[in-house]
Amino acid sequence: MPRFLRPLTRTVMYTRWLHLLAAAVFAFVCGAVYPGLSAPSVRDWALIYLVPLPLLVLAAMVPGTRRAEGLQARLTLFPGGHARVAGDGVEAGVSVAPSASWRDRGRTAVWLVLRLLLGLSVALVSGQLMAVALELAGGATGFPTATVSAVPLPTAGWWCAPLVPVVLLFLGYVVEGAGRVMARAAVWLLGPSAAERVAALEERTERLLERTRIARELHDSIGHALTVAVVQAGAARAAGDAVFTDRALGAIEETGRAALEELERVLSVLREAERPVSARPTLRDAERLLDAARASGATVQVTVDGPLETLPGPVSREGYRILQEGLTNVLRHCGAVPVQVTLSVGAGSLCLEVRNDLPTGVAPGAAGTGSGLRGVRERAALLGGRARTGRTGDEWQVHVELPVP
Incomplete structure (x- = not known):
């Protein structure tokens, strides 16, 4: 034609x-x-x-x-x-x-x-x-x-x-x-109109932020669960003790169940399901993180100063994820080492610190991508706080301060 x-x-x-x-x-x-x-x-x-x-x-x-x-x-x-x-x-x-x-x-x-x-x-x-x-x-x-x-x-x-x-x-x-x-x-x-274009840009920004948050949630929750499972399985095989193996399998089961619940919650958000979505964990649920780390062989000492239940929801939820990432890094890169966790609720701020001994020649994050520590800093920055991570002498420290309205 x-x-x-x-x-x-x-x-x-x-x-x-x-x-x-x-x-x-x-x-x-x-x-x-x-x-x-x-x-x-x-x-x-x-x-x-x-x-x-x-x-x-x-x-x-x-x-x-x-x-x-x-x-x-x-x-x-x-x-x-x-x-x-x-x-x-x-x-x-x-x-x-x-x-x-x-x-x-x-x-x-x-x-x-x-x-x-x-x-x-x-x-x-x-x-x-x-x-x-x-x-x-x-x-x-x-x-x-x-x-x-x-x-x-x-x-x-x-x-x-x-x-x-x-x-x-x-x-x-x-x-x-x-x-x-x-x-x-x-x-x-x-x-x-200009107002409609601004609204469209805001909606697109919200979607991108939500995708970033979901990716961070999956990295923290699923990464933590897999790290605990790998450490527990390796320790059980090395120990050769039936009692220890049974306890390790129990910890793996509990951690895997929690990870599946978290995965289902995130997938429900992605699918925009109409049914209610379970609430995200907060620092009041931190005991299960500490128990999982102890079951992996790490010696965890916890110091809590102030009422955690009074923390606002966003601060408590982000604090939980930061603590989860800190413990995951310890288990992944240092293994079963002594860990000191400090949670301090003061006047207008939450101070969260995870310190652990460094085995000779080992530095957390050396073999990783650094996305976990970057996520810690991003979470703190979104709430107007600050995060400091790095080596201090023979220890590795994750120190985060979050403002509390």
Whole structure:
């Protein structure tokens, strides 16, 4: 097929034509009321163009008008499932939200006026060109039709036949050009307002933050469970003691069950399940972390200063994850070594510290990716706190301070 004919084969050209003609219908209805459509003069045609405009401006003041026009524009002005050529997502630039400001109403009014003026013009041109095509076809066959177009035609004859496709092709390109103008105008006049763009950016940011938080949750909870299971299994095999092995298997079972619950909770969030999701653990549940570390062979001493139950939910939940990551690093990189955990609730702050002895030549994180310690710092920063991790003498320290409102 010749390239210059391809636009005329796209279904979207005809849906755009329909979009323009629908606006012309409103103008003709208003014109039938005043000044009338019986032999209209040039002045009458000017009034047909102008009379509907105040009504359109009033309609644009209704918030729902913008939504209705946006839906129509998306459906008829852009390639989609109804077109042979798939769309490129441009229709997403047309908002379907109601008008939320006077600026939105003003843009909608301009859109309605443009649609009526261009639609009425396309309707008149379409009628005239189709009338010319019919007259030429009648002249070519020797049966001329009554003159209904405003274009004067010479005497009929065989030469009229080649002009019929030329006139129809010209009509197609007029419709194609007007449709492209309306599509561009729709993106500009019916596009998202500044407030809608800001809201969309905020929603996207929230989704990205939620994905980051879920990734961090999985890293902390599942990583901790796997670390405890590996350490327990290795210790049980090395010990060769039935009693120790039974205790290790019990710890592995309990840690695995907790990890499965946590995984199910996170997956429920990802699936946006309607059923309630179990609450995230807090520092009041820290005893199970300490028991799992002790069951792995580590000697854990805990100092608690202040009421943990008074901590706000976000601080207590993030504190639990930070403690979990600290103990996981100890078991993963240092093994069964003495660990000192300090939880201090003071005036306006929570101080959490995990200190452990360093075996000779071993530094936590040396063989890892550092994502766990980075997650600790990120959690502290999100709450307005600070975290310090690193070697102090012969010990490794994770020291976190979180503000408590």
